[in-house]
Amino acid sequence: MDQSPTAPGTIGGGAxxxxxxxxxxxxxxxxxxxxxxxxxxxxxVVEQPAPRWWWVCFTITGTIAAFxxxxxxxxxxxxxxxxxxxxxxxxxxxxxxxxxxxGIGHAGTLISAILFLLRQKWRTSINRSAxxxxxxxxxxxxxxxxxxxxxxxxxxxxAPVPNNYxxxxxxxxxxxxxxxxxxxxxxxxVLFWYTGLIPDLAxxxxxxxxKIKKFLFGFFACGWRGSNRxxxxxxxxxxxxAGLSTPLVLSVHSVVSFDFATSxxxxxxxxIFPPYFVAGAIFGGFAMVLTLLIPAxxxxxxxxxxxxxxxxxxxxxxxxTGSFVSYAYAMEFFVAWYSGNAYEKFAFWNRIFGPYWWxxxxxxxxxxxxxxxxxxxRWCRRNIFVVYFVCMCVNAGMWFERFIIIVGGLHRxxxxxxxxxxxxxxxxIWTFIGxxxxxxxxxxxxxxxxxxxxxxxxxxxxxxxxxxxxxAADHHPAAAGGRERA
Amino acid sequence: xxxxxxxKIYGMGAEYPSAASLYEAAKMVRxxxxxxxxxxxxxxxxxMDDAMGLGKSWLSAVVLAGGISGLLTAVILEFGPSWGLYxxxxxxxxxxxxxxxxxxxxxxxxxxxxxxxxAFFAVLIMNGLPRPHHPLFNWDRFSRATNDGFFLVIExxxxxxxxxxxxxLLEKSGGQHITVVHEE
Numbered sequence: 001m002d003q004s005p006t007a008p009g010t011i012g013g014g015a016x017x018x019x020x021x022x023x024x025x026x027x028x029x030x031x032x033x034x035x036x037x038x039x040x041x042x043x044x045v046v047e048q049p050a051p052r053w054w055w056v057c058f059t060i061t062g063t064i065a066a067f068x069x070x071x072x073x074x075x076x077x078x079x080x081x082x083x084x085x086x087x088x089x090x091x092x093x094x095x096x097x098x099x100x101x102x103g104i105g106h107a108g109t110l111i112s113a114i115l116f117l118l119r120q121k122w123r124t125s126i127n128r129s130a131x132x133x134x135x136x137x138x139x140x141x142x143x144x145x146x147x148x149x150x151x152x153x154x155x156x157x158x159a160p161v162p163n164n165y166x167x168x169x170x171x172x173x174x175x176x177x178x179x180x181x182x183x184x185x186x187x188x189x190v191l192f193w194y195t196g197l198i199p200d201l202a203x204x205x206x207x208x209x210x211k212i213k214k215f216l217f218g219f220f221a222c223g224w225r226g227s228n229r230x231x232x233x234x235x236x237x238x239x240x241x242a243g244l245s246t247p248l249v250l251s252v253h254s255v256v257s258f259d260f261a262t263s264x265x266x267x268x269x270x271x272i273f274p275p276y277f278v279a280g281a282i283f284g285g286f287a288m289v290l291t292l293l294i295p296a297x298x299x300x301x302x303x304x305x306x307x308x309x310x311x312x313x314x315x316x317x318x319x320x321t322g323s324f325v326s327y328a329y330a331m332e333f334f335v336a337w338y339s340g341n342a343y344e345k346f347a348f349w350n351r352i353f354g355p356y357w358w359x360x361x362x363x364x365x366x367x368x369x370x371x372x373x374x375x376x377x378r379w380c381r382r383n384i385f386v387v388y389f390v391c392m393c394v395n396a397g398m399w400f401e402r403f404i405i406i407v408g409g410l411h412r413x414x415x416x417x418x419x420x421x422x423x424x425x426x427x428x429i430w431t432f433i434g435x436x437x438x439x440x441x442x443x444x445x446x447x448x449x450x451x452x453x454x455x456x457x458x459x460x461x462x463x464x465x466x467x468x469x470x471x472a473a474d475h476h477p478a479a480a481g482g483r484e485r486a
Numbered sequence: 487x488x489x490x491x492x493x494k495i496y497g498m499g500a501e502y503p504s505a506a507s508l509y510e511a512a513k514m515v516r517x518x519x520x521x522x523x524x525x526x527x528x529x530x531x532x533x534m535d536d537a538m539g540l541g542k543s544w545l546s547a548v549v550l551a552g553g554i555s556g557l558l559t560a561v562i563l564e565f566g567p568s569w570g571l572y573x574x575x576x577x578x579x580x581x582x583x584x585x586x587x588x589x590x591x592x593x594x595x596x597x598x599x600x601x602x603x604x605a606f607f608a609v610l611i612m613n614g615l616p617r618p619h620h621p622l623f624n625w626d627r628f629s630r631a632t633n634d635g636f637f638l639v640i641e642x643x644x645x646x647x648x649x650x651x652x653x654x655l656l657e658k659s660g661g662q663h664i665t666v667v668h669e670e
Contacts, residue, residue: 035528035634160563168567170574172588180595188602195606199632203528206629222616225623226631228512228538230613231530236543237609241602248598255591459529467509467533 028122028461030304035459038305042453043207045300050448053299061440068434071427072147080150082427089410089422094144096402097432099277101141101439102182102256103398105189106249106278107285108134112192113245116238122313124457125305128200129296129447130289131193136442137288138186140435145178174258181255188248192241195234198224199456253277260405266347267409270335272328279324283368284398286318287391292443294388296452305453308382315381318394322372325401329364343414351408355421359408363400367393494669496621497523497641498652499628500661505531508636511659512537515638518655522644526628526637545608552604553597560596564589621669639667 029038075082085092108130115123149155158179160169169176202224205217224230254274261273290311297306336348351360371393374380381387407422446452463469488494502508505527512525516539525534535541568574568589573581579588610616622628622639631637638661640652649666656664 039528039633160567166572168572168574170576171564171568171592172574172576172579172585174591177591177595180592184595184599187599191602191606195609199528203632206632218618219616222610223618223620224615224632225620225628226526226528227613228525228527228531228534229540230615231527232535232540233543233545233609233612235530236545237549237605240546240549240605244598244601244605247594251591251594251598258591456529460532465505465529465531467506467531467537469504469506 026307026309027463028125028307028309029458030307033304033462034464035462038455038458038462039203039207041300041302041305042451042455042458043204045447046204046449046451047207047209051299054444054448058441058444061437061444064437065434065441066437068431068437071431071434072143075147075427075431076152080148082425083431084422084424084428086420088413088418088420089407091148091406091410092422093403093424093428093432094148096399096406097435098141098144098148099256099402099406100284100399101137101144101435103253103277103281103402104285104288105134105137105141105185106253106281107289108132108137109185109189109245109249110282110285111289112196113242113249116242117246121461122310124454124461125307125310126289126293126314126453127457128193128196128454129293129443129452131189131196132446132450132452133285133289133292133443134189135186135193136439136446137285138182138189139442140439142182142186143435174255174262177255178259181252185248185252188241188245192245195237195241196454196457197450198222198234199226200451200454202226203455204451250278253281260409265409266341266343267332267351267405270332272331272335276325276328279321279328280398280401283318283321283325283372284394286314286321287394287398290314290318290387290391291395294384294391296447300447300452302453305458311384311387312378312381315375315387315390318390319372319375322368322375322394326369329369347409347412350412351404354408354412356404356408356411359400359404363397364404367397368401371397489666489668495642495649496624496667496669497639497644497647498649498656499622499625499637499639499665499667500656500659501627501630501663502636502638502659502661505636507660508638509534509537511638511656511661514659515640515655518646520640520644520646522641522647524639524641526622526631526635526639528632528634543612545605545612548608548612549601549605552608553601556597556600557593559600560589560593563596564592621667624670625665625667627663627665 033041083092083094085094108127111123111130112127112134116127146152146155149158158169158176160171198221201217201221205214205221208214208217254277257273257277260268261270263269293306294311297303333348336344339345351357371390374386374390379386380390411421412419459465500511502511508525508527509531512534515523516537525531525538527534568581568585575581579585622631627635628637629635638656638659640647640656653664
């Protein structure tokens with residue numbers, strides 16, 4: 001993307017060349033900002049005192065988080081009965097929330113790893129905050145299965161450690177795979193995120209004005225000094241971590257889907273689940289990235305770094321993954337009909353017209369299938385309010401989707417005698433809202449104390465970062481007379 | 487090597503106005519035959535490894551070793567209980583080698599986990615980090631290396647290093663603010 005579309009020698013050539021000159025790329029950082037502007041603007045967010053709105057937001061989200069923690073404490077001390085779980089719906093909001101949060105994390109890894117391998121340089125503006133979002137989402141996700149165990153103090157049974165009962169976990173269980181997948185995912189995400197942070201922490205260390213800041217940033221920057229002998233190993237490590245994270249992120253939601261797909265329940269027992277879940281995870285995750293970044297870029301005046309082009313591209317990914325998800329929905333219905341399986345057919349009929357009918361019509365059909373279709377239109381992708389509306393729809397829709405899959409599958413058993421319905425309690429509801437508070441509080445803390453945009457990576461996408469850059473006309477086709485598409 | 491005032495010299499550094507000029511300077515220093523020298527920039531400069539005459543990083547070998555040890559760990563962790571310590575029959579399925587497909591997910595996860603740890607610790611250890619104090623931090627201008635400065639430093643322990651020759655080379659390559667950096 002830093003390369004001009006035509007060879008440098010041909011730019012500004014004869015008149016015959018002008019007609020064939022392709023469209024110029026829009027620069028990833030607008031208004032020809034230089035390196036020190038990037039450092040100033042991004043470090044400034046961390047270095048200046050917290051603005052009043054930050055305290056207002058943090059007070060609200062912190063209160064919600066505290067209430068969520070209270071609900072968790074109440075649930076742990078009283079028992080799982082405080083949730084609305086009962087036969088036949090033994091998994092409900094808890095596992096819905098778990099899948100919802102894990103899914104959100106996937107967009108961060110897609111941006112940081114998969115788009116890196118695909119050489120999508122626009123990712124540099126958003127990868128840091130998306131990765132942070134991944135970590136916080138996985139933290140929220142891990143709460144639910146952990147607490148759902150019932151006796152939380154027995155959760156260590158999940159770990160394969162020798163114990164005096166001589167028993168071992170069942171390594172062939174998808175639930176056990178899930179423990180390994182999610183914990184590996186979290187650990188690798190932390191390592192990848194921290195590795196990326198080291199050069200930026202060094203920037204903050206070199207700018208630090210107080211002794212304590214200098215010590216803390218210096219400690220975590222590990223003495224980084226931008227040496228090329230270091231960058232050489234660093235870039236290799238970064239590439240390998242990206243290469244490792246790519247199959248990892250695909251495996252995590254596949255394994256989550258195995259929790260369902262390996263059972264024999266109608267609507268759960270399908271082979272389409274792994275790709276369907278992964279696509280849904282990225283779909284929902286990108287919506288959450290935009291939900292967080294659209295306000296953040298406006299508040300911190302980062303519009304030159306997170307440009308309309310970035311939002312446009314993310315909207316396109318939402319449209320693409322939304323289309324995968326819509327296809328999977330359609331295919332589920334088709335197979336239910338085509339298989340001739342009476343239970344499967346009933347389950348899908350029940351999905352549309354059963355007791356949870358409006359979850360499907362509003363959540364899956366309107367929010368997940370129809371609302372992203374707006375992104376076929378360029379003016380919708382360029383209109384912040386339309387983008388935000390669709391993202392909110394997708395955030396909600398993906399939660400509804402998981403609820404329909406989980407509770408929709410459980411509440412109508414094979415035998416009519418074991419049919420039931422799920423009604424959430426206030427603890428169910430407030431635990432979920434509490435995790436929203438925990439998630440946003442952690443994100444607010446992150447943007448206060450760490451650079452929310454990877455400075456060292458954004459600098460690479462500037463034309464003057466190129467070792468062969470000699471003046472503006474060389475690498476800026478617009479300056480050389482090329483047409484520029486804004 | 488010491489200065490007349492008795493300070494031990496770490497090396498001689500120069501600042502360059504752009505990534506491109508640093509790249510050209512690096513090629514000159516490489517061709518002059520220096521071995522103990524380095525460039526410092528706020529971001530990795532594409533092509534700089536070649537300009538400095540550095541080969542491909544062998545960090546990938548460490549990561550491969552990490553991945554293999556992760557895979558072996560998973561194999562032992564899963565087959566150990568299944569074959570001897572705690573054979574578990576679920577759904578009437580076998581627990582001997584034929585159960586291996588059900589063991590793949592955890593083998594995969596541990597391979598990735600150990601590889602990632604290997605990559606993380608290898609990048610720190612191979613770079614000699616963490617190293618909170620370094621002679622270069624004594625140079626006032628050097629703090630710009632993490633902002634918008636481009637630096638080239640020739641170390642005094644290079645066998646070819648003499649103050650005059652190093653200064654000449656840095657001047658010829660377009661270096662500015664040429665400075666002798668002290669050890670302490």
